[in-house]
Amino acid sequence: MAEGRALQTLLQALGRLPGVGQKSAARMAFQLLQHDRPGALKLASALQQAVEQVRHCKVCNTLTEDEVCAICRDGRRDRSRLCVVETPADLAAMESTQAYQGLYFVLMGKISPLDGVGPQDIGLDRLFDRLAPRDAQDARTADPSVQEVILATNFTAEGEATAHVIAQGLKGLGLKVTRLARGVPAGSELEYVDLGTIAHALVDRR
């Protein structure tokens, strides 16, 4: 977009955001510097504040500013169900359905051998500690009220692998382990749904 170190640094920093290429970065920088300098300063301070204040919920691992997030603190939630999701965005998607009243565990990632992400890099240890204490110290963090674990990782290769690893790890603990149903999305026409999805919907028909 232009020469100069401050502009170049801004373009590079914007270009590191996910889904933002060189042209989008230039468009954002132009918009902020030409029409919305207060917005640029607001974004700068929001970033700094979030980096300072946002951490992981001690119980469910989601991003929060508190030691324990609002959902985990909420006494009205059904503590017998634990839904395992990959990211806080997936948690938000589940919440927005208003169809789930249980608790969550947020992995903050997925097993992805190609990217060098193994079971130890996502929150799997903490999840297992919560559900299956291995020694006296773990027992204090264990949550005996959970009866069903709902695996709601994404239906991608990595998400499926992650769900599989969790299901294996929970075997023999007497927990009900379920997976979100696969099938034809609401509002879609069969003609435009991929074959794998139709095959799964056929197998899981009810």
Next chain:
Amino acid sequence: MAEGRALQTLLQALGRLPGVGQKSAARMAFQLLQHDRPGALKLASALQQAVEQVRHCKVCNTLTEDEVCAICRDGRRDRSRLCVVETPADLAAMESTQAYQGLYFVLMGKISPLDGVGPQDIGLDRLFDRLAPRDAQDARTADPSVQEVILATNFTAEGEATAHVIAQGLKGLGLKVTRLARGVPAGSELEYVDLGTIAHALVDRR
């Protein structure tokens, strides 16, 4: 994505960026807070620095950190040609072709009556002062070396209107006023080119 004021503020600030909706904002916030906190702080300081240091070139009006931008200072540029573009990004697009060696004038917008943007809101006065001094004071900022003005505003309704207003304003000054050629884009198949473009390419055939 999550409760909490710092997170909400960050999501709102990211959502104000052009082309960023609620879901992209959540994805960016997650990426920054989970995997790239140094990147978040870098972006924050880049934004602050840019807001402090970036201003408009006194000659061509583009965004720069200097009083006069590098292109305007460059003695090797052809000072007889002046290319009028809407934004610094358009200037960058022209520069990246390496087909133009002249100078620029960056309007920093376009005439858009629906958005309440008239000729006085974009840099038109400064452009006319540079090309056609109306009194003694203007004469000092006038640039007598310009012989051709190339109108390179976008080929949208607003861009065309802007080009038309500039062409009208420059009438009778003895300047050659040209417009970028309209036609079929390189690499495209006629079948998929819209009718208006084909019609223009036919009229402007050579």
